[in-house]
Amino acid sequence: MEMDRTVVAEERPTIIDTVTGAIRENYLNANYGLKSWFLTVDHKRIAILYLISITLFFFLGGSFAVMIRLELITPQGDLVQAETYNKLFTMHGIVMVFFFLIPSIPAVLGNFLVPIMIGARDMAFPRLNLASWYIYVVGGLFTLGAMIAGGIDTGWTFYTPYSTSFSNTYVIATGLGIFVVGFSSILTGLNFIVTIHKMRAPGLTWFRLPLFIWSNYATSIIMVLGTPVIAVTILLVALERGLHIGIFDPALGGDPILFQHLFWFYSHPAVYIMILPAMGVISELVACFSRRRVFGYKFVAFASLGIAVIGFLVWGHHMFVSGQSSYAGMIFSFLSFIVAIPSAIKVFNWTATMYKGSISYDTPMLYVMGFIGLFTIGGLTGLFLACLGVDIHVHDTYFIVAHFHYIMVGGTIMAYLGGIHFWWPKITGRMYPEGWGKFSALLIFVGFNLTFFPQFLLGYLGMPRRYYAYPQEFQVLNVMSSAGASVLGVGYLLPLVYFLWSLRYGRIAGSNPWKATGLEWQTSSPPPTENFLATPVVTEEPYQYSPEETEAEYAMTKKENVNV
Amino acid sequence: MSETHSSLVAHQFDDGVQQKQATTLGMWVFLITEIMFFGGLILAYTVYRIKYPEEFHHASKHLDYVMGTVNTCILLCSSLTMAFAVHAAQEGKRKLTMIFIVVTMVLGAAFLGVKGWEYYTKYTDHLIPGPNYDLNHLWEGAGLLPKTQLFFSLYFAMTGLHAFHMLIGLGLMTWLFVKTKRGRFSKEYFNPVEVCGLYWHFVDIVWIFLFPLLYLVDRSH
Amino acid sequence: MIEHSEPHIVPKKTYYIVFATLMILLFVTVAMAFVPLGPFNIYVAMAIAITKAVLVVLYFMHVRYSNRLIWVAAGAGFVWLVILLAFTLADYSSRGWIKVPGK
Known part of the structure; x- marks a missing residue:
């Protein structure tokens, strides 16, 4: 194989600079024009396409959050009607979960890095990879269309019988959008599994793989096994709503709780689709910026698979207050405690990696430390919720909202931003401005905690989620939360600005600005088309x-x- | 290695073996997703069959088990011919591969024909769920068991989804036929035939489960 | 993953034997539906269906001659289907075990 590559290099002398020996041609300047992007099969370009599209959805979902937080500054509903508020939090959830969080790290960083990290030229199925982006776009446009036409107010969970029999909003159209985007997720997972199994470079055994690969592999397993179930569930909701077939309609003998089982069979593991790749990013970053081997590599690797498997056995903890039997509740509660073990292994091992390391506080490392702290809070409050008794008290309150935002925003988005900063020089060949990077990381950390910590208190005091008005005594904490959200918003906008700025003015990064190990740092920045x-x-x-x-x-x- | 890097091997693969293993694994992973896709419906079926045993028992008797048996025979035969198509492709026999693909397609179409006829009789018997659903005119005991419609909802959802997969299968077969006719496959490269065969057999397996679940719910009384 | 690159060609005779077995099992399953077995009807029907499916998977889909990875892939789908069914049915079957309304 190596001979083959040298032949290519000799046949195409343009790829190597004759004077310096540096590689001139890269995946960005290999060819130009819209067609070269929209019909590309290069995994790196597809990653860029995903990066742009999920960023758009992130800010769309964020703007819904802005409206929510604005409305909640005052106890009475004054900015929007109750119906509009219902649509706002529904669309915030749908956009953020299905169109940002689930594809975020796998489809952008995973797509870009998985083939490079395993020393492959591309994914196993490059055209399928492009197809999955198009499917994502089609699903996204469908859902956007439904939102423009009038939106949806069922909550991102589509609970029946409200979604099938009562809601007067665009349930079927939005559902179809999510149905379609699910296939994008399935195809990405399928591609990752085959690529990681069959495309590894010579000598790259399983225990020589970076942990980012392990966690994306575990994520892919969930995508492949879970996503089809939500697809068929949404199909049934659409059939029920459109044709009244009775599957979820008690009047016709159906059972709405069956919907909850089917929905959470996917949607709980979906949380692990969001957090597992984030954990992979953290493993890479924590080692590099502590200059130490990841402590207990094999434990961290197997913890990913452990989370993927056990994550499928805990879905009933979303249904403690539904009609689910108490015995099933106990089993699900117990298993939910078990899933904390592999998560804890990871947290302990990251901290142990930092211990006696030579730590440098570059922007990605700030995100890592933010992640470890926030994820720990999110995870531990998850244990409160896994307790049957506590959950009945705080179910459907802001405690839940705070808990899953600590995992999804404090965990996934922190890791995603950390990863984007870390690999930005590899993706674009340019450095981002470090000072601004640190500043915005700090803003995000402070803003995040100010936004969501008060929500733990609100929830514990009994403020229910999904209401546009609340009693007077909750105002102080709500105002704090809204203030935090505006800080958080600025923190998210800054990277958008300086990343765009760096494309033109950023310092040239060189192939390995972090002196990191890993195959992706052994090729040039940006890498050539064939990596x-x-x-x-x-x-x-x-x-x-x-x-x-x-x-x-x-x-x-x-x-x-000193000598100087 | 460079000589094996022929036009038959895509640029991302090192050689034909890697390509073959990757596509086969890819199809298997896809079939796993299909199992889970039908799995949601099988779960719904199981839950309601346990909840409404009498309804399922009586409603099922209004499906034509002879048609169901004939259709199962047709699908099993198509699986055999599909296996022969792969066999012929493995031996590099182009004509024979084409013949077996066509026979498989004819059997698949026959299955859909029978299925369509069954749907039509359900329509004339008012057994399609919805406002026109009515089992009373066929069976006087229906009034005591008002939830029989659920069985037919599941029947149409499951067989409909299966029929949709058959249609995709027929599409794949057409594509295979054209590729075979153009001489794209040889003893060395026949992976697409094999992978499409996997899909076809999987759709057959789904039917192997749907048939007893839907048509054979205790016909002894 | 070391594997023989030569494709394993299954003799036609094997296909005929498997096909004949499948047909016999089909008629057995139809016949069993008319035997009054009560609640065991479903178990017999499913046992036969699983046998048929395994035959198709092993011989028509060549899993018998494939490497371990394919075995795992084929098995994983069924294991996860069992997880979905078992945990959901665990809920439905234990309803009403304790005297709390709605549980």
Whole structure:
């Protein structure tokens, strides 16, 4: 294979600069024009397409959140009607869950990095990869259309019988959008599984894989096994709503709780679709910025698979207050506690990785530390909710809202932003401005906590979710939350600005600005279309960092500075 | 290795073996998603069959089990001919592959024909769920069991989804036929035939379960 | 993953035997539906269906001659289907075990 690559390099001399020996051609300048992007089969370009589209959806979902927080500044409903408010939180949830969080890390960073990290030229099925982006876009346009036409007010959970028999909004159209986008997720997962199994470079055994690959593999398993169930469930909701077939309609003998089982069979594991790739990002980053091997590599790797599997056995904890039997509730409660074990293994191992490391506080590392803290809070409050008794008290209150935002925003989005900062020089070949990076990371951390910590208190005091008005005594905490949200908003807008700025003015990064290990740092930035000039051969385990070496280097430079 | 990197091997693969293994695994992973897709319906079926045993028992008797048996025979035969098509492709026999693909398609179409006829009789018997649903005129005991419609909802959802998969299968077969006719496959490269075969057999397996679940709910009394 | 690159060609005779078995099982399952077995009807029907499915998977779909990964893939689908069914039915079958209304 290597011979093959050298032949290519010789046949196409333009790819190598004759003077410096540097690689000139990369995936961005290989060819130009809209067609070269919209018909590309290059996984890196498809990642960019995803990056742009999910960013649009992120800010769309964010603007719904802005409206929600504005409305909740005052106890009475004054900005929007109750119906509009219902639509706002529904569309916020649908856009953020199905069109941002689920595709975020796998479809952008995963798409870009998985083939490079395993030393492959592309995904196993490049055209399928492009198809999955188009399917995403079609699903997205469908849902957007439904929102423009009038929106949907069922909550992102589509609970029956409200969604099938009572809601007067665009349930079927939105549902079809989600049905379609599900296939995009399935195809991405399928592509990852086959790619990781069959496309690894010579010498790249399973235990030499970066942990990012392990976690994306675990995520893909959930995508492939879970997503079809939500697809068929939404199909049944549409049939029930359109044709009244009776499957979820008690009047015709149907059972709405069956819907909840089917819905959460996917939608609980979907939480792990969101958080597992984030954990993979954190494993990469924490090792690089602590200059240490990931502590307990195999435990972290198997914890990913453990979470993927056990994550399928806990869905009933969303149904403690429904008609589910108490015995089933006990089983689901117990298993929900079990799933905390692999998550805790990861948190402990990341902290142990940092221990005695040579830590540098670059922007990605700030996100890592933010993630570890916030994810821990999110995870531990999850244990409160897994308790049958506590859950009955706080079910459907702001406690739940705060809990899952700590996981999804404090966890996934922190890791996503950390990852984007870390791999930005690889993706674009340019550095982002470090000072602004640190500043916005700090803003996001402060803003996030100010937004969501008060919601724990609100929930515990009894404020229910999904209401546009609330009693007077909850106002102070709500105002705090809204104030935090505006800080958070600024924190999210800043990276958008400076990332765009860096495309033109950012410092040239070079192939390995972080002195990181991993195959993606051994190719040029941005990488050439086929990723490597010659297929790499892997001979060692990942994360060959040494804190001692880094400290020695640091001492040297310090001494030199003193001498000067 | 460069000589095996022929036009038959896509650029991302090193050689034909890797490509073959990847596509086969890809199809299997896809079939897993299909199992879960039908799984949601099978769950709904199971829950309601346990909840309404009498309704399911009596409603099921209004399906024509002879038609169902004939259709199962047709599908099993099509699986055999599909296996022969793959066999012929493995041996590089182009003409024979084409013949078996056509026979498989004819059997698949016959299945859909029988299914269509059954749907039509359900329509004339007012057994399609909705405002016109009426089992009373066929069976006087229906008044005591008002939830029989649920059985027919599931019947149409499950067989309808299965028929849709058959249609996709026929589409795949047409594509295979054209590719075979143009001589794209050989002893060395016949993976698409094999992978489409996997799909076809899977759709057959779904029917193997649907048939007893829907048509054979205890016909002894 | 070491694997023989030569495709395994299953003899036609095997296909005929499997097909004949499938047909016999089909008629057995239809015949069993007319035997009064009460609640066991479904178990017999499913046992026969699973046998038929396994035959198709092993021989027509060549899993018998495939590597371990394909075995795992084929098995995973069924295991997860069982998870979906078992946990949901665990709820439905334990309803009303304790005297709390609605539980």
